[in-house]
Amino acid sequence: MELVSSPNPHFIPGYTGFCPQYKYRLGDTFGTTTHKVLLDPTVHHAEKLVLSDRSGDDFQTFRPATKEIDIVNERHGDTIYRHPMVPGYEGFVPKEHGKFGQRYTVQATEALADFEKAQLDNRLAQNQITKIGYLQDNRWDPKTLEDKELKVSLNCHY
Template identity: 80%
Template structure:
């Protein structure tokens, strides 16, 4: 039996985690080698195993919890949603779509418990709003010591009109307002005028600063202003000289364009010309270029080859 199974503790063959000193051990199987490594006092390793021993403790989880079962069963007048929910039920179960990884009975019970807790929270919030309204209307009848200690509002609802005859009066009091500054379109500091006081880059700007490689020994405002002025001047100079549109002076084309001649008298047609050559089907013994030279002679009555 010792030859068949590896002694414990050992790593199961196929384990891809780290095993200290394993790459320096040879000559045995993976299980035997890891067993020796784990028990070797000269090898530094953790005092506990990587995976906890679930058999050594009494930790168990029962789902659904007893509290969830009690909440579901305490629903009044409900004959469908009761614990346990029978698997295969095709009806709607509130909040069941958010539960997964468990049996249907567990998921349905926990979903119903969460739904009931949410409904109770909404009812408590609504009761609090109603309580505040009754308290302001002086209609609240406190029954407990906590309710008697609630601070009542100084003004009861609905508010009473003191002088109804002044309800429609409005006072027109002139108020002087400072004039609004007209908005100005923000111009990029790269293309603004060189005399613009805002022609500089803010401190901490991480973008490209043109002509910044040759500037140093100045403050950020003075240095970036000088660089931007050089960039703007150079840009406008090249825009007017190098980048100006080129105007070509060409003679005007003739008013009447003569059609191009197809059949030349001293030049033959190119091979693979797919047009018509007069009399070509009745001639033979010559190349295409020589035969198509002065092709109009056939139209003039010259039938010689």
């Protein structure tokens, strides 16, 4: 009985590229079959494997920050824009255009977080303008201590 894990070298399960002589071999798992094909001296293949060893690299993966993920997940509205974004989604993602060099999920999450931050800033600015307008028309009924102080300070100027 063979072990569940395949010995090295072997092609990764899910690999959709060319594997010489694979279609003529039957009866074993993908990993075992590709292991045998890669070690078989009668099968012609390239001197070097196409995949490179990245273990010695200082290769880094970029993931969206936890804060950005929380911002995206807290938004109300379309469930398409939840983390993690579905790779291959071709619909509109706010603020996503012009971002390159990262995986789609990272780009889309960062773009949505930027959009939500901009929306929050716009809402806060709009609320502040509305407060000042109500204060100037004497229609403001402050509820919080901060709003009451704002009313007193603005009334001193008028």
